[in-house]
Structure formats: structure tokens, C-alpha cells
Amino acid sequence: MRIAVVTGASSGIGREFVTRIPAFYRQLDEIWITARRAERLEQVKKTVEEKTGIYVRIFAGDLEKDLIYKQILNRLENQNPDVRMLVNAAGFGKIGEAKEIAGHDPQAQLRMIDVNCRALTKMTLMILPYMKKGSRILNISSGASFCPQPGFTVYAATKAYVTSFSRGLAEELKKDGIIVTAVCPGPVDTEFFEVSGTNNSKAKQATMVSAQDVVRTALLDAKMKKPVSVHGTLMKGARIAGKLMPENVIFYAMDKWMK
Numbered sequence: 243m244r245i246a247v248v249t250g251a252s253s254g255i256g257r258e259f260v261t262r263i264p265a266f267y268r269q270l271d272e273i274w275i276t277a278r279r280a281e282r283l284e285q286v287k288k289t290v291e292e293k294t295g296i297y298v299r300i301f302a303g304d305l306e307k308d309l310i311y312k313q314i315l316n317r318l319e320n321q322n323p324d325v326r327m328l329v330n331a332a333g334f335g336k337i338g339e340a341k342e343i344a345g346h347d348p349q350a351q352l353r354m355i356d357v358n359c360r361a362l363t364k365m366t367l368m369i370l371p372y373m374k375k376g377s378r379i380l381n382i383s384s385g386a387s388f389c390p391q392p393g394f395t396v397y398a399a400t401k402a403y404v405t406s407f408s409r410g411l412a413e414e415l416k417k418d419g420i421i422v423t424a425v426c427p428g429p430v431d432t433e434f435f436e437v438s439g440t441n442n443s444k445a446k447q448a449t450m451v452s453a454q455d456v457v458r459t460a461l462l463d464a465k466m467k468k469p470v471s472v473h474g475t476l477m478k479g480a481r482i483a484g485k486l487m488p489e490n491v492i493f494y495a496m497d498k499w500m501k
């Protein structure tokens with residue numbers, strides 16, 4: 243049985259992957275989707291099944307808790323599927339200075355590390371034994387992984403982890419023919435900025451792109467076995483700038499970017 247697994251499938255980038263994966267892998271038997279909001283997952287299932295005929299299996303649960311991994315692992319052990327694609331899209335951010343955020347919600351940034359880094363790593367390591375030559379892992383990182391971002395410090399640090407983890411893993415898995423792509427978008431028009439807790443900056447609003455465009459680019463890049471997928475000229479420039487610019491110039495630019 244050939245399957246794809248998508249986390250963060252109840253909205254935004256993850257949901258967009260679920261709708262596009264059937265055209266990418268035409269011989270899939272099932273897509274397994276996970277997120278906390280079960281009713282949202284039901285809607286995604288209904289839409290995708292009606293459109294493609296592929297069975298969508300729901301695993302509703304919180305990636306900060308152990309139960310959801312046990313449920314998915316049970317299914318993996320029982321069905322021994324060939325996982326053609328894993329998309330780790332679940333994640334969230336909180337905008338503001340680290341001390342300020344901790345002052346009104348001491349757990350928020352620790353939870354961010356749990357979901358953005360720990361859950362992504364745990365899911366990847368759990369699913370890897372079920373992947374074969376030609377399987378793909380897409381980890382949704384961010385343009386925020388290109389350099390430190392004061393005012394978004396812990397979030398940017400979690401994404402630096404995701405990009406570094408994905409690039410290292412991509413090298414390790416080359417010998418097995420498994421392709422890993424770190425997807426690094428700039429601001430995307432999703433519910434992310436409702437959860438992030440602050441009005442989005444003018445610069446981000448002006449450069450916002452759609453989840454459809456990001457996912458289309460990511461799937462093409464994964465097809466071409468690119469280790470990093472960056473959508474749009476602005477973010478491609480940001481990636482190069484993050485490597486070449488002196489730190490004081492980067493921090494000046496980040497200050498403008500966050501306001």
C-alpha cells in the first residue's frame with residue numbers, strides 16, 4: 243500500500259499539500275492526515291476524496307502529546323505501507339521579544355520548540371523505516387531560518403533547526419535514494435498570523451504569497467531533488483543575503499522587516 247503522510251493538514255500550507263499530492267503521486271492508495279482540529283480534517287477528507295477518489299485517513303491529535311504517535315505507529319506496524327511522501331507542516335510562531343512573550347505566556351516558546359522541532363523530528367524518525375528509494379520528505383521550515391530574527395527569535399531559531407536537520411538528513415539519505423527538501427517560504431497568507439498574536443508587519447503584508455504558490459514550487463523542487471525550496475525572488479535574495487551580509491546589516495534589515 244502506497245501512502246503519503248501530512249502533518250498540519252487542517253489549514254494553510256499542510257492542507258494545500260493534501261489537495262495537491264494526488265496529482266504528484268498518481269498511484270497513492272491513501273493519504274494520512276493529522277492535526278488537532280478533527281472537524282477541519284473531516285472537511286479536508288471530504289473534499290480530497292470527492293475530487294480524487296483517494297482514501298484519506300484521519301489521525302486527530304496533539305503532536306505535543308505521545309498518543310498521536312502511538313496511533314500512527316500502530317497503523318504503520320499493522321499495514322506496513324510504502325510511505326512515498328512525508329510532509330511535516332505542523333508548526334506555529336509567536337511574534338514579539340522572547341522576554342515579553344515569556345512574561346505573559348511562559349510555556350508558549352517551549353511549546354513552539356516542541357511542535358516545530360521535536361514533533362517534526364519524532365515524526366520523521368518514526369516514518370523513515372517505512373520509506374524506500376524515491377520516497378520524499380518535505381519539512382516546512384521558513385525564510386526565518388536564513389538568519390536570526392530579533393522580535394521573532396525563538397521561532398527563527400526553531401526554523402534554523404528545521405533547515406539544518408533537513409539538510410543533514412538529505413545528505414545521510416542520499417545513499418538510500420530518499421529525497422529530503424527543506425521548504426523555506428517568506429510570509430504566506432494562512433492562519434499562522436492569527437496564531438502568532440501580533441498584527442503582521444507592513445513589509446510582511448506587502449510581500450505575502452499564497453499557500454498554493456508555495457506548495458506548487460515545493461513539489462516541483464522536491465521532484466528535482468532540491469535540498470532547499472525557496473519560492474519567489476525576494477526570498478531567494480534573502481537566502482543569499484543571509485549568507486553574505488555582515489551581521490549588523492542583517493539586524494538592521496530584520497528590524498525593518500518586523501515593523
Ligand SMILES: NC(=O)C1=CN([C@@H]2O[C@H](COP(=O)(O)OP(=O)(O)OC[C@H]3O[C@@H](n4cnc5c(N)ncnc54)[C@H](OP(=O)(O)O)[C@@H]3O)[C@@H](O)[C@H]2O)C=CC1
Pocket residue numbers: 249250251252253254255256276277278279280282303304305306331332333334335357382383384385426427428429430431432433434435437
Ligand atoms: N504562514 C507563513 O507565513 C509561513 C509558515 N511557515 C510554516 O508553515 C507551517 C504551516 O503553517 P501555516 O500553514 O502557515 O499555518 P496554519 O496556522 O494555517 O497551520 C498550522 C498547522 O499546524 C497544526 N498544528 C499546530 N500546532 C499543532 C499541534 N500541537 N499538534 C498538531 N498540529 C498542530 C495546525 O492544526 P491544528 O490547529 O488543527 O492542530 C495547522 O494544521 C508551519 O510550520 C509554519 O511555521 C513557514 C514560512 C511562512
Ligand SMILES: CC(=O)[C@H](N)C(=O)O
Pocket residue numbers: 335383384385386427428429430434446
Ligand atoms: C512566518 C514565517 O515563517 C515567515 N517566513 C515570516 O518571516 O513571517
